[in-house]
Amino acid sequence: MSGASAGGPAAQGDDAGCPREQAALRLGRHTFQPPRLLLMAIVNRTPDSFFRPGDTWDESAAMDRVHQVVAEGADIVDIGGVPAAPGQHVDAAEEIRRTASFVAAVRGAYPEIVISTDTWRSEVAREACAAGADLINDSWGGWDAKLPDVAAEFGAALVCAHVGKQQPRTRPFRVSYSDVMADVVEQTQKLATRAVAAGVDPARVVIDAAHDFGKNTWHSLEVTRRLGEMTATGWPVLVSLSNKDFVGETLNVPVQDRLAGTLAATAICAWQGARIFRAHHVIQTRQVLDMVSAIRGDRPPARAVRGLA
């Protein structure tokens, strides 16, 4: 695999492969400057997602979850209708039925919140954007080539994820890379460049290492360890770490016991410059992000008195 080639959004005219300054990120009507770390809260409209399955399958329960995560400090609500793992087939019509009207309901309740639609299908993304979604979270890394066109048409943002050679809703099977991080950087930049060519605003393109997707635990740990190589491209980096198998296998803990490991990985990614954090646990993640921001010097302490009186 070769290394980085395409330049990030702040890199016009710059040499490829050099560390680049992060630029402002635009989501919906909002513009977020680099030091601000954004929390994307997961809201599943599924009966069978891996974490708390069926918890927000009921629409009123899903809206309660939205009320909760907004109150807890989420910047983005990520609404998905299909689990990442294989299982019961969900076609596009059913996915739209699960998500589009709910996106509209969330938009009605929260005119300012950034809404993300977690889908790999352009027809679903189209309905979600029409209903008010600001961001298309293409977790399956460009499977549907028409997705960037939808983002461009609606002025939406697009997450460009690395999934290796995986098809949607498949698990990695004996995957290997000569250099997984080089592949992540190369593929996500390729997708980002493709998105911009399709007319997506460069300030609305995000890249995602996609932990666990097309990766075994060793790969996800390597990607975490070397995340700075992604942030150095200049594209804003999203990480989705929450309660994933690489945390579970690293610590040998079941899904309900992965919060501490998730937060450790969150801190490491934040330290290396990731800007969007997709998470189940909003309060704890927010605290980790605020703490790392303060350690980095990007944010003052909330209330410093010790030794200053």
Added chain:
Amino acid sequence: MIVAAALCPAPPLLVRELTGTESVLPELRQACLAAAAELAACAPDAIVVVGPAEQTGEWDPRTPFDLTAFAPGLSRHAFASTERPASAGSEHGQAGGLPAALGIGAWLLAAAGYQGRSVLTSVAHDEPTRRCAEIGAGFAAAPERLALLVLADGSARRGLKAPGYLDERSAGFDAAVEHALRTADPGALLEIDSELAASLMATGRPAWQVLAGALGGHPLTSEIRYSDDPFGVAYLVASLRPWPRTDLT
């Protein structure tokens, strides 16, 4: 001639940025700013800022006050730039910038909108009482119309959670200081025992005694603007107004 005087404590937390997002003790900050503004309103020829430090001496007012000594990384925050003259040449200053008490005083004057001349004088922590009084008397004898901003803290041993833990003697000690100011009798501050003050971590002792030397024996009125110890350090804010103003020399 002293046309007005103010007494303020000098905790770094007075500088708004140093406490982070939350404003801590805004009422103390407001009291200090009001006292400083009153000095500026007298339109003095200069405001003399007096505070305790390692050594006695006069400081070039262009010497920067280095907030990052208290808050490394502060300059990386957008909110970090209250320092006085940004152009302050370090060639005029000492390594490390102004002593904290003088820096706080200079910060207060700037925050209160004062743009006139200031004279920054530090007095050593162990400066004998007599010498402190002489320094104060020197300001009173000056031909110019001077205002005096004295930075001085009471005991830092006023409670179990105080920086210096509890010393039962601190209450009486600080009460005596407050009494001297409340009754407009700064001369009484000359009676403070230096060793007791040091053992009570009352760092304001030499500065109080400069104030005593400057104003002791003159007819005054006084106003206590703040007196409390929310973090175990006695903070006292007072304004002293010579009366009548014209015949004080």
